[in-house]
Amino acid sequence: MAGVPGVGKTTVLQELEAVAREKKVSLKIVNFGDVMNQLFKKHGKNIHRDHMRRQDINLQTRVQQQAAQKIHSISSKSTLVVDTHMFVKTVDGIWPGTPKRVLEALDPDLIVLIEAGPEEVAKRRTADTTRERERNTLEDAKADLEWSRYMASVNAVLAGVPIQIVQNREGYHRQAAEDLLRIIESLS
Ligand code: ATP
Ligand code: AMP
Ligand code: MG
Numbered sequence: 159m160a161g162v163p164g165v166g167k168t169t170v171l172q173e174l175e176a177v178a179r180e181k182k183v184s185l186k187i188v189n190f191g192d193v194m195n196q197l198f199k200k201h202g203k204n205i206h207r208d209h210m211r212r213q214d215i216n217l218q219t220r221v222q223q224q225a226a227q228k229i230h231s232i233s234s235k236s237t238l239v240v241d242t243h244m245f246v247k248t249v250d251g252i253w254p255g256t257p258k259r260v261l262e263a264l265d266p267d268l269i270v271l272i273e274a275g276p277e278e279v280a281k282r283r284t285a286d287t288t289r290e291r292e293r294n295t296l297e298d299a300k301a302d303l304e305w306s307r308y309m310a311s312v313n314a315v316l317a318g319v320p321i322q323i324v325q326n327r328e329g330y331h332r333q334a335a336e337d338l339l340r341i342i343e344s345l346s
Pocket of ligand 2: 190192211254
């Protein structure tokens with residue numbers, strides 16, 4: 159599951175956890191950034207999650223690949239949902255969140271893009287003071303939403319899997335989680 163920074167992926171997935179529990183659907187949710195952050199710590203870099211994308215690109219690439227392997231090795235009988243990004247804005251440029259080797263390790267059955275209107279994304283980025291999301295103008299949000307779809311199409315072609323778009327409307331994250339659960343249930 160992917161979406162631009164601040165669109166509400168983690169919020170929707172927290173809600174999904176609750177909805178799935180109520181409906182007795184077994185799910186495992188993993189945050190790719192959490193796994194990378196733990197690996198950075200192992201490499202001696204105890205850094206904030208929003209500082210990882212400012213690190214040397216070779217180190218990010220290594221950690222990204224290790225995170226993908228770690229997630230690959232999770233043995234789970236239930237559906238595995240990965241909270242991640244189609245691309246990351248690094249100092250070196252727009253960098254793929256799932257380059258070929260990462261995509262192969264994750265081996266998704268489906269790509270879900272969480273979306274919201276650019277105005278909503280910009281507003282959520284600005285309002286959320288718990289994170290350092292530096293790209294918080296309306297223009298930034300519009301451009302990011304476009305890039306997200308471009309990157310998702312490449313992934314869909316390479317992995318040969320469909321894309322579903324789930325809207326996370328203002329105040330309706332529960333609805334988004336329910337939509338997501340329906341999609342997951344229709345997979346299995
Ligand atoms: P990142 O990629 O940076 O981790 P994210 O996509 O996981 O971002 P969240 O951290 O879940 O985004 O949400 C960003 C902000 O938007 C939070 O303050 C959250 O409370 C708010 N938010 C999420 N979904 C909604 C919604 N449907 N309506 C209103 N606010 C929302
Ligand atoms: P998040 O909390 O989802 O924003 O993740 C925190 C950070 O983890 C992001 O800003 C990126 O630096 C990193 N990250 C998450 N997913 C990926 C990915 N697929 N590839 C590379 N970096 C990622
Ligand atoms: Mg998040």
